[in-house]
Amino acid sequence: MKVRDSLLNGPLGFGAAPLGNMFRNIPDDEAAATVAAAWELGTRYFDTAPFYGAGLSEVRLGKELSKHERSEYLLSTKVGRLILDEVENVSERDLGEKGDIFRYGRPNKIVYDYTADGTKKSIEDSLARMNVDRIDFVWVHDIAQDFHGDDWLGVFDTARRGAFVALAELRDQGVIKGWGLGTNRVEPIELLLQLADVKPDASLLAGRYTLLDHELALQRLMPAAAAKGVDIVVGGPYSSGVLAGGRHFEYLPASKEIQAKVEKIKSLCAEYRVPIKAAALQFSLAHPAVAAIIPGASKPERIKEDHDAVKANIPGDFWRDLRARGLAASNAPLPIDR
Ligand SMILES: NC(=O)c1ccc[n+]([C@@H]2O[C@H](COP(=O)([O-])OP(=O)(O)OC[C@H]3O[C@@H](n4cnc5c(N)ncnc54)[C@H](OP(=O)(O)O)[C@@H]3O)[C@@H](O)[C@H]2O)c1
Numbered sequence: 288m289k290v291r292d293s294l295l296n297g298p299l300g301f302g303a304a305p306l307g308n309m310f311r312n313i314p315d316d317e318a319a320a321t322v323a324a325a326w327e328l329g330t331r332y333f334d335t336a337p338f339y340g341a342g343l344s345e346v347r348l349g350k351e352l353s354k355h356e357r358s359e360y361l362l363s364t365k366v367g368r369l370i371l372d373e374v375e376n377v378s379e380r381d382l383g384e385k386g387d388i389f390r391y392g393r394p395n396k397i398v399y400d401y402t403a404d405g406t407k408k409s410i411e412d413s414l415a416r417m418n419v420d421r422i423d424f425v426w427v428h429d430i431a432q433d434f435h436g437d438d439w440l441g442v443f444d445t446a447r448r449g450a451f452v453a454l455a456e457l458r459d460q461g462v463i464k465g466w467g468l469g470t471n472r473v474e475p476i477e478l479l480l481q482l483a484d485v486k487p488d489a490s491l492l493a494g495r496y497t498l499l500d501h502e503l504a505l506q507r508l509m510p511a512a513a514a515k516g517v518d519i520v521v522g523g524p525y526s527s528g529v530l531a532g533g534r535h536f537e538y539l540p541a542s543k544e545i546q547a548k549v550e551k552i553k554s555l556c557a558e559y560r561v562p563i564k565a566a567a568l569q570f571s572l573a574h575p576a577v578a579a580i581i582p583g584a585s586k587p588e589r590i591k592e593d594h595d596a597v598k599a600n601i602p603g604d605f606w607r608d609l610r611a612r613g614l615a616a617s618n619a620p621l622p623i624d625r
Contacts, residue, residue, distance in 0.1 A: 288458075289465070289516070290488070293361055293423060293424075294331070294579060295331040295359065296331040297331075297597070298579045298580060299332075299568070299580060299593060300331075300579050301332070301334070301582070301583070301584070301590075302581035303333060303334060303345075303583070305321075305583045306318045306321070306322070306340070306344040306347045306348060309339070309340070309388050309392075309583075310388060310535070313391075313585045315347065318585065319347065321586060321587045322351035322352070323351060323587070324587035324590040326355065328590055330590070330594075332360065332363075333352065333360060333361070334362075334520070334581045335417075336364055336426075336428055337364070337368050337412065337413060340389050340391070341370050341392045341393040341394070342393055342412075343392045343393050348417060349416060349417030349418050350418075352417070352419070353419075357420060361423050362423050362424075363422065363520075364410075364417075364422050364425065365409075365425065365428035365469050366406045366425055367400065367405075367428040367446070367450065368397050368399055368428060369398050369400050369405060369408060369409055370393075370396075370412060371397070371398060374396065377390050377394050380397070385539075388538050399442075401427065401430065401445045401449050402445065402450070403448075403452055403453035404449075404453075405449065406449060406454060407453055421462070423464045423465075424463065424466065424467070424489060424520075425457075425463050425465075425466045426466070426491045427451070427467070428469050428470075429469070429470055430443050431474070432472055447485065451466075451487075454466035458488065465488025465489055467487040467488060467489045467491065467517070469490070469522070470493065471493045471494050471522075471537070472495065473492070473503045476492055476519075477508045480508070480511045480512060489517055489519065489578065490512070490519060491519075492504060492521060493523040494522065494523035496519065496574065497521070497523065497524055497526045497567065497570070497571060498552060498566055499529070499530055499545070499567075501570075501616060501619055502616050505619055509576050510576075513574075513575050518576070518579075521572075521577055521581070523583070524567055524580045525564070525582055529541040529546070530567045531564050531582075531592075548614075551614060552566065555609060555612065555614065559601070559604070561601050561605050562592075564593065565596040565601060566609075568597050569622055570615065572597070603623045606621040606622060
């Protein structure tokens with residue numbers, strides 16, 4: 288099933304990675320207030336993953352959403368990592384180049400498992416942590432170079448024979464609405480779309496279709512997804528924060544080069560009095576392949592900014608100027624092209 292046909296209140300969802308204590312120790316009440324603010328402002332699509340704080344994001348999100356009927360919101364989570372009861376020394380974890388961002392999360396041991404059985408176990412565990420009876424969309428998480436290095440193709444093959452088969456069965460049985468990949472990299476989703484025997488419904492592409500970084504996705508992935516009717520959910524639409532006033536790009540302190548590009552975008556925004564969050568979210572949404580955007584936040588006040596950003600009136604000349612100054616790829620669809 289398509290994500291766009293399942294959305295209950297527009298394309299703006301909420302990405303719950305920060306609730307797993309991403310970058311900092313977030314008090315429970317602040318995390319709860321962030322989800323509550325999203326609900327109050329009308330967000331009805333929530334994305335999380337076992338990886339986010341070793342289950343912490345799912346627990347926190349589930350607790351807050353349990354105040355509402357399950358039929359009133361759309362929920363996605365991920366498979367590919369199991370969270371064990373066993374705890375470990377968090378400082379000794381080796382979870383890839385971004386593995387350290389959840390050092391304030393729960394200390395439970397995290398193990399990769401992209402098999403069919405591991406996929407079903409992961410879903411059972413997520414249902415229990417969130418105390419819900421179903422998940423709508425399931426993304427196979429992080430089969431990509433940033434977590435698996437050059438072995439990522441081997442991991443992809445394991446998932447192809449395991450997770451992909453299990454998820455297709457669950458989808459065909461009506462247990463879930465759909466499945467796909469959830470990655471920070473373009474290549475795995477591009478590869479997924481090329482497979483003749485595999486029929487994903489959608490995929491979550493994080494950080495690679497943003498105002499700051501979209502060229503690679505535009506070459507093949509986005510046109511292929513649009514042509515095949517495979518919805519793209521844009522994760523990390525603020526490039527993990529730097530586009531919204533934060534310090535991070537790709538979950539690390541932003542480099543001088545990135546900061547310089549952000550400054551150029553910011554000064555164009557200032558000229559047209561356009562909030563940079565509005566430019567960022569409306570840029571990602573303008574591609575016809577994009578069904579939803581799921582900015583993350585750990586503070587309740589961010590949520591109104593996100594909702595205002597989607598609704599903001601942006602003059603056509605802003606977009607024309609953005610293109611003319613080379614701040615958006617010449618082939619990137621913009622809201623004025625619709
Ligand atoms: N592999 C995958 O499948 C994958 C990978 C990455 C992301 N995702 C999904 O995409 C979602 C969104 O990604 P993301 O949360 O990593 O990044 P993001 O949406 O690009 O940016 C979120 C960050 O922006 C910051 N921010 C927002 N407004 C701000 C403001 N006014 N001033 C300063 N900072 C501001 C937030 O800070 P505060 O925390 O201070 O509010 C938060 O840390 C995730 O939650 C997850 O659901 C999936």
